[in-house]
Amino acid sequence: MSILIRFLQDPKKLNHISLKEWRTVFLEAKKSNLFGRLAFLIEKENINIPSKIEWHFESYKKQSAQQRQQAIREFKELNIALNSFDGQYALLKGSAYIAHNFDFSFGRRFSDIDILVNKDELGAIELRLRVAGWLRGQIEDYDDKYYREWMHEIPPLHHKDRQTVLDVHHNILPKTNQRHFSANEFNFISIDIEQVGRVKTLAYEDMFIHSAVHLFTESEFNNGLRDIVDLDSLLLELEALDRDIVNRIIERAIKLNVSNYVYYAFRYTYLIMNNRLACYGLEQLSFAAPKHLYVFDLVFINVFKPDVAHLKSFKVSLAKLVLYWRGHLLRMPLRLLIPHLCRKAYMRIAESFDKKSTINDEQLP
Amino acid sequence: MFSRTFALGPFNFKINSQIIKVKTELERLYKDFVPVADADFIDFDINITQPPNIRRWLRPQVDFIVDEFKPFKPLPLNHAYPMLEWGMNWCIASNAHHFFIMHAAAIEKNNKVIVLPAQSGAGKSTLSAALSYNGWRLFSDELALFSLKNKLLYPLARPINLKNDSIDIIRNYIPNAVFSEVVHDTHKGTVALLKPPLDSVKQVNIENPLACFVFPKYVENSPVRLKACSVEQAFSSIIEQSFNYHILGKEAFELVSYYLRNVKAYTLEYSDFIQANDALSELV
Numbered sequence: 001m002s003i004l005i006r007f008l009q010d011p012k013k014l015n016h017i018s019l020k021e022w023r024t025v026f027l028e029a030k031k032s033n034l035f036g037r038l039a040f041l042i043e044k045e046n047i048n049i050p051s052k053i054e055w056h057f058e059s060y061k062k063q064s065a066q067q068r069q070q071a072i073r074e075f076k077e078l079n080i081a082l083n084s085f086d087g088q089y090a091l092l093k094g095s096a097y098i099a100h101n102f103d104f105s106f107g108r109r110f111s112d113i114d115i116l117v118n119k120d121e122l123g124a125i126e127l128r129l130r131v132a133g134w135l136r137g138q139i140e141d142y143d144d145k146y147y148r149e150w151m152h153e154i155p156p157l158h159h160k161d162r163q164t165v166l167d168v169h170h171n172i173l174p175k176t177n178q179r180h181f182s183a184n185e186f187n188f189i190s191i192d193i194e195q196v197g198r199v200k201t202l203a204y205e206d207m208f209i210h211s212a213v214h215l216f217t218e219s220e221f222n223n224g225l226r227d228i229v230d231l232d233s234l235l236l237e238l239e240a241l242d243r244d245i246v247n248r249i250i251e252r253a254i255k256l257n258v259s260n261y262v263y264y265a266f267r268y269t270y271l272i273m274n275n276r277l278a279c280y281g282l283e284q285l286s287f288a289a290p291k292h293l294y295v296f297d298l299v300f301i302n303v304f305k306p307d308v309a310h311l312k313s314f315k316v317s318l319a320k321l322v323l324y325w326r327g328h329l330l331r332m333p334l335r336l337l338i339p340h341l342c343r344k345a346y347m348r349i350a351e352s353f354d355k356k357s358t359i360n361d362e363q364l365p
Numbered sequence: 366m367f368s369r370t371f372a373l374g375p376f377n378f379k380i381n382s383q384i385i386k387v388k389t390e391l392e393r394l395y396k397d398f399v400p401v402a403d404a405d406f407i408d409f410d411i412n413i414t415q416p417p418n419i420r421r422w423l424r425p426q427v428d429f430i431v432d433e434f435k436p437f438k439p440l441p442l443n444h445a446y447p448m449l450e451w452g453m454n455w456c457i458a459s460n461a462h463h464f465f466i467m468h469a470a471a472i473e474k475n476n477k478v479i480v481l482p483a484q485s486g487a488g489k490s491t492l493s494a495a496l497s498y499n500g501w502r503l504f505s506d507e508l509a510l511f512s513l514k515n516k517l518l519y520p521l522a523r524p525i526n527l528k529n530d531s532i533d534i535i536r537n538y539i540p541n542a543v544f545s546e547v548v549h550d551t552h553k554g555t556v557a558l559l560k561p562p563l564d565s566v567k568q569v570n571i572e573n574p575l576a577c578f579v580f581p582k583y584v585e586n587s588p589v590r591l592k593a594c595s596v597e598q599a600f601s602s603i604i605e606q607s608f609n610y611h612i613l614g615k616e617a618f619e620l621v622s623y624y625l626r627n628v629k630a631y632t633l634e635y636s637d638f639i640q641a642n643d644a645l646s647e648l649v
Contacts, residue, residue: 019406027410027432052406055375059462066612308433 002305004028004038008229009274011041015048022053028306033226036064036107037233044103064107071098074113074164076196081132082125088200089125090116090188092169092210096201097234099191104233112156112165116183116202119170126154126168133160142343172213174331179213181256186210204238205248212265213258219327221303221320225272228304231265232273239277246281259288264296271297272304299323370407371398374510374521374569376457377405380449382413384427390446390545394524394558397566409456413449415442431456440551447548447556450526454507457521458608464510464519465617466608470581471504471518472496477576477649478518480509481633482606485553488583491531494559495638496645498539503565508608513616516623517572522565524558532557538638576649578603578630581641589640592632599630 003024007014017025029035039057042049049057075091082089091099094110117125134157136144147155152171159166173180187203202210211234215227238245253262263285270278290296302319305311328337369391370379379401380391401407412430416439426439429452436455440448458466469482470493483489490506497503504520511518524545527535532555535542543560580594580602594602603621604610610617631648635641 019404023407023410030432031434050406055461055463056408059460062462062616063612066614069614 002028002311004032004034004306005225005272008034008037008041011038011045011047014042019050019052022050024310026053026056028308028311031308032306033109033223034229035060036109037104037226037229038107039064040104040107061107064109067109068098068106070162070164071095071110071113072193072196074159074162074166075099075193075199077132078113078115079197079199081128081134088118090200090202092116092202093214096207097230099193099199099201102234102237104230104237108230112167114167114169116169116186119183122154122168122170129157129166129168133162134158134166135160140347142347146340172210173217176333176336177217177330179258179261181258185256204242204245205252208234208238208245208249208265209252209256209258209262213261216261216264217327217330219324219331221323222307224304225306228268228272231269232275232278235269235275235277246277246284250281250284253285253288259285260290263288263290264300267297268300268304271301369395370401371395372401372569373398373453373523374519376461376521377401377408378453378456379407379410380413381411382445382449384413384415384442384445386443386546387413387445387449390558393543394545394560397563398569409453409460411449411452411456413445444548444551446545447526447551447553447558450524450558453523457508457510461510462609462612463514464512465610465613465620467509467511467603468507468606468608469509470506471509471520472501472645473504473518473520473573474501474646474649476573478504478573479576479645479648480518480578481581482509482578482602483581484606486528487581488531489581490525490527491534491583492581492635492638492641494525494527494531494535494542495538496642497525497562497565498542499638499642500646501642502568503561511575511620511624512572513613513620515572516620517574519572520565520569522561522569524561526553526556527559528556529554535559575624575628577628578624579633579645579648580631581633581635583636584634585636587634587636589637589644590632590634591644594630594632596625596630599625 003021007025014025025038029038039060041047042057075095078089092114094105094108095113095115097105097108137156137158139155144155147153152174153167153169157166157168158164171183186206188200189203190198190200192198201207208231211227211231215224215231235245242248249262250259253259263282266278266281266285269275270282298315299319299322302316303323305316328341331337366381366383367388368379368381370377380387382388409431414428414430416426416428425442427442427445427448428435428439429437429448431452437452467480467482469480470489471478471480472493481489481492493503493506502520503522503525504518505523506525508521509518510521532544532547536544545558547555547557549555578599600621607617633641633644635644
């Protein structure tokens with residue numbers, strides 16, 4: 001069992017571990033992108049940490065504080081770029097958690113800012129973002145076409161001066177997913193941020209549903225454990241704002257026809273993080289359980305753990321492989337998928353023999 | 366497979382590799398560093414390994430992996446040791462934000478540190494190599510660490526990374542110098558690492574305050590020219606050569622302002638080590 005998960009459930013246990021165990025916690029947390037979460041919990045629960053390792057947490061906190069500040073600045077830039085016309089956008093995922101100032105957003109690292117826009121306005125919004133300095137990165141024509149034809153988001157945009165990355169979604173699921181529904185069906189709420197103004201995010205219950213749907217249609221789970229920890233924290237935090245949140249989530253899940261994904265979200269948030277609200281939700285949603293639940297348990301419990309050498313096993317590799325194919329099949333039918341994966345494999349091999357692929361000068365002091 | 370641990374100033378490193386060349390170089394250049402005690406915490410656990418793919422036989426490569434994370438693409442196998450050194454720099458520069466970190470050489474005399482910030486190629490490694498074997502203590506040839514807590518500088522005393530012509534210049538200037546093998550065709554050209562002086566390594570845990578900033582520039586055949594530099598100019602050059610100013614924000618601004626209110630900044634043009642040594646000795 002992962003030592004990290006044990007401590008995320010009950011940080012007080014960290015008070016009594018050796019430097020050697022700290023090393024393991026440390027590695028698991030870094031590899032799972034949960035170092036910030038750990039740092040936050042240590043501070044919140046007033047855990048004693050050995051002076052030898054203090055600097056790691058101190059340093060990480062500075063980095064995530066800077067990232068948070070940067071994100072808030074980007075919200076402001078987005079407001080300026082997009083508010084001049086009727087087009088509206090909503091912050092998704094990590095950005096939304098920051099906008100709501102949720103506890104668990106402190107220390108949570110993210111690589112890009114995700115926004116949701118209206119598909120009909122996508123062209124106009126892209127144009128305005130370009131004027132504001134958000135440019136397309138280098139991308140193969142094939143990838144660009146693939147994104148635009150099948151995906152629910154456009155290829156990531158990079159800001160020319162600030163190097164921040166923007167992911168523009170115009171939908172929730174790829175249109176080939178059989179549970180595909182229009183993003184217009186989501187409910188939104190607005191929130192005022194100091195020095196930024198008003199921003200929009202999904203309504204609380206839809207925020208949870210969006211995260212759940214995203215996680216359980218993925219094909220790669222590098223941040224799988226982090227995402228489960230997010231769902232766990234999000235549920236607890238939302239409950240403080242709305243005592244009836246679990247019932248509201250279930251109601252919405254049924255209406256949007258994604259109760260299966262929400263079922264998984266409850267199940268693994270309960271099984272991995274021991275979340276009591278998820279346990280309650282699971283009972284209410286029992287009708288949405290899949291036929292061969294033990295298969296799902298076998299694969300998901302094996303991927304929702306830190307991706308470190310000492311926890312690797314045959315089962316983990318198998319689970320990853322199964323979920324890779326499941327994710328791709330959910331995204332598109334085989335007749336589209338096979339040519340796509342062949343094409344990608346070819347591109348990867350060609351790239352690996354490209355002589356130019358060498359160390360990046362600027363990364364090295 | 367072999368493993369070595371050593372404490373480099375405030376950081377504990379562990380290096381694991383099966384590559385014999387890496388082992389040889391570590392034994393040669395890091396011999397005087399103190400190993401990390403068994404019960405102590407390893408800050409960076411590094412593997413230098415060959416990627417397990419078919420290219421192993423075609424065009425062998427090497428990977429730098431720290432805490433099971435691979436920050437760079439692989440390099441040709443014979444770059445293994447320089448890659449380790451660059452990777453160790455990366456570990457410090459991208460993680461140790463309890464320091465304000467500059468791309469600079471730093472040397473100490475009379476318990477005062479001169480920081481020499483400069484772009485690659487300006488000759489800061491060459492100058493710090495020459496001086497650290499002539500009466501100065503080596504803090505670092507690449508990374509100057511300014512503590513945000515006590516405003517002191519922290520030494521690393523790591524091997525000095527010399528490039529191209531400076532390898533032979535230093536070989537001639539310091540006859541007993543111990544070098545790593547010379548590696549050609551890296552992204553920095555031809556490189557070799559110079560073993561740090563024993564005294565510098567022995568004093569790696571002694572921190573000292575800043576004496577001044579000196580922006581060095583090697584100018585062929587030029588007499589030594591040390592000129593005071595305006596605060597504005599110094600400030601912008603310092604930010605330009607800093608790795609984490611953007612992360613520390615206000616904290617870094619306040620620290621740099623503090624230094625520039627209390628110490629001077631100079632530009633230095635030189636071509637002769639003895640003249641440069643004399644000029645810098647006046648400043649401490």
